[in-house]
Amino acid sequence: xxxxxxxxxxxxxxxxxxxxxxxxxxxxxxxxxxxxxxxxxxxxxxxxxxxxxxxxxxxxxxxxxxxxxxxxxxxxxxxxxxxxxxxxxxxxxxxxxxxxxxxxxxxxxxxxxxxxxxxxxxxxxxxxxxxxxxxxxxxxxxxxxxxxxxxxxxxxxxxxxxxxxxxxxxxxxxxxxxxxxxxxxxxxxxxxxxxxxxxxxxxxxxxxxxxxxxxxxxxxxxxxxxxxxxxxxxxxxxxxxxxxxxxxxxxxxxxxxxxxxxxxxxxxxxxxxxxxxxxxxxxxxxxxxxxxxxxxxxxxxxxxxxxxxxxxxxxxxxxxxxxxxxxxx
Amino acid sequence: xxxxxxxxxxxxxxxxxxxxxxxxxxxxxxxxxxxxxxxxxxxxxxxxxxxxxxxxxxxxxxxxxxxxxxxxxxxxxxxxxxxxxxxxxxxxxxxxxxxxxxxxxxxxxxxxxxxxxxxxxxxxxxxxxxxxxxxxxxxxxxxxxxxxxxxxxxxxxxxxxxxxxxxxxxxxxxxxxxxxxxxxxxxxxxxxxxxxxxxxxxxxxxxxxxxxxxxxxxxxxxxxxxxxxxxxxxxxxxxxxxxxxxxxxxxxxxxxxxxxxxxxxxxxxxxxxxxxxxxxxxxxxxxxxxxxxxxxxxxxxxxxxxxxxxxxxxxxxxxxxxxxxxxxx
Numbered sequence: 001x002x003x004x005x006x007x008x009x010x011x012x013x014x015x016x017x018x019x020x021x022x023x024x025x026x027x028x029x030x031x032x033x034x035x036x037x038x039x040x041x042x043x044x045x046x047x048x049x050x051x052x053x054x055x056x057x058x059x060x061x062x063x064x065x066x067x068x069x070x071x072x073x074x075x076x077x078x079x080x081x082x083x084x085x086x087x088x089x090x091x092x093x094x095x096x097x098x099x100x101x102x103x104x105x106x107x108x109x110x111x112x113x114x115x116x117x118x119x120x121x122x123x124x125x126x127x128x129x130x131x132x133x134x135x136x137x138x139x140x141x142x143x144x145x146x147x148x149x150x151x152x153x154x155x156x157x158x159x160x161x162x163x164x165x166x167x168x169x170x171x172x173x174x175x176x177x178x179x180x181x182x183x184x185x186x187x188x189x190x191x192x193x194x195x196x197x198x199x200x201x202x203x204x205x206x207x208x209x210x211x212x213x214x215x216x217x218x219x220x221x222x223x224x225x226x227x228x229x230x231x232x233x234x235x236x237x238x239x240x241x242x243x244x245x246x247x248x249x250x251x252x253x254x255x256x257x258x259x260x261x262x263x264x265x266x267x268x269x270x271x272x273x274x275x276x277x278x279x280x281x282x283x284x285x286x287x288x289x290x291x292x293x294x295x296x297x298x299x300x301x302x303x304x305x306x307x308x309x310x311x312x313x314x315x316x317x318x319x320x321x322x323x324x325x326x327x328x329x
Numbered sequence: 330x331x332x333x334x335x336x337x338x339x340x341x342x343x344x345x346x347x348x349x350x351x352x353x354x355x356x357x358x359x360x361x362x363x364x365x366x367x368x369x370x371x372x373x374x375x376x377x378x379x380x381x382x383x384x385x386x387x388x389x390x391x392x393x394x395x396x397x398x399x400x401x402x403x404x405x406x407x408x409x410x411x412x413x414x415x416x417x418x419x420x421x422x423x424x425x426x427x428x429x430x431x432x433x434x435x436x437x438x439x440x441x442x443x444x445x446x447x448x449x450x451x452x453x454x455x456x457x458x459x460x461x462x463x464x465x466x467x468x469x470x471x472x473x474x475x476x477x478x479x480x481x482x483x484x485x486x487x488x489x490x491x492x493x494x495x496x497x498x499x500x501x502x503x504x505x506x507x508x509x510x511x512x513x514x515x516x517x518x519x520x521x522x523x524x525x526x527x528x529x530x531x532x533x534x535x536x537x538x539x540x541x542x543x544x545x546x547x548x549x550x551x552x553x554x555x556x557x558x559x560x561x562x563x564x565x566x567x568x569x570x571x572x573x574x575x576x577x578x579x580x581x582x583x584x585x586x587x588x589x590x591x592x593x594x595x596x597x598x599x600x601x602x603x604x605x606x607x608x609x610x611x612x613x614x615x616x617x618x619x620x621x622x623x624x625x626x627x628x629x630x631x632x633x634x635x636x637x638x639x640x641x642x643x644x645x646x647x648x649x650x651x652x653x654x655x656x657x658x
Contacts, residue, residue: 154585250494256483
């Protein structure tokens, strides 16, 4: 069995773990990012965290084959550089070089949404599938596309930004500059927005009470209200699943993955979300007669997805003997 | 130099050609499909056409490495079967088996839009690129996605049906059953529809005269009227390029190809179409700071795309020593 270290770099925490070649986490550690510091300090701490996690696993650096880093923003794995990230002080950050000054191992870097897709493909809901797509519903929409067991991120490692495909031409303004992006209608925050709007437009609904109980509008409120028999909440969820299903069917028609994995906290709502979503998505997907259908499954890797996916991205690069290329080559 | 035969199967004509391993067409022949016949007869004629084209090239069957077939509908290259096609009497047609009864060579089969993408990637506008997407604007929208030099068509060979992704949620009814598909707004026929509608809504415009001169509404009329200074025609083209750019930017954000190739007769309009289209598409694509940008180029392979792409699909399978698998493996 070979071993890899995965790093999940976030705006708040840096997590790292030792992962075996089948995607099983051996152990993990976490430190604060303290993102206001110079990038050199943060990257040095990432290297030190790698040494810590290896030591606590009872291993030596020589037992580890490679390090994978899952990062927000746009990494350039060929150069080993984090080109930019929205909420981190990294601008053309030479991640590979600086980490190797602390731990001299091959270092691979890719987008966190891609790493989540890799984790599901190696050890989660899409285990055993060559082609899968993992869509994570959160503040935005992340997409991890796996083609032939490798992360697909385009020629410039910038894709797949599937959350920034227009679903509602001329619709709501998105932070990316476009109007009507999928993420404005399908992310968990979209459900929060629809819930808040409905609570104002329909004062007869119990949505406003649920929002008061929750302390603020969130992606759970509509489900809570629906369980209390609220018709307005039911309509909100119907509208949300309509948009979300349109986006998921777009992903299926585009990639025809063997498995489409969906994840993010909102999926914990279970059947009231998933049954209509499954039904709507499949009826809108383009399967001709006799054509095998994509399966929709729930993400299984949870909070470990970032670490495991980053480590397995390192593995998939390492398997091919290519230092520094993680896109499908 | 190795040689391949490509077959371009259409509802009206069957075309075949001998193509060298660099995508250069040696010669080609064409026969009528006569699509009302039993499929066995049509497929037998395809085999005979292959023998004819090889003979007329001054070659023997043993000089050819493989046959590739580009077909409408959904082929299953693993089984060697055309699962179904809208306008042909083929239903689970055993193409490989029946062709091999006439010419005993490896036979590969894929979708015609995918073959067009392959042709551009091997010998056309995306030559030398590992990752490219070719979008063909016609009655519908065809998409050929090339990943790492291979056709990507998903686990079931049904994709990429990028024309059937929703761009206008709740929009016009599409033949696929969904509402608001990209192809209802971006295909050449969409421009024809917009032109006809504008000619009725704006009788002051010269669009109705141009349509009368052309004999019927088509995708050229708005450009002809615009060249005569017609403001309504200008608005029609502005609206069409808006939708088309949204769809093309979706393709870029999804695949981040090195080159996005666009083809189809409407592209012959040149700058009046292409300049606004380029400007709108690039401004809507998600390139972060420092990230390399996709190039948009015009298709170069014209009517030969089907034959050359089919032949080169055969080559790409053949190179890997895999009989019967053309998706990215």
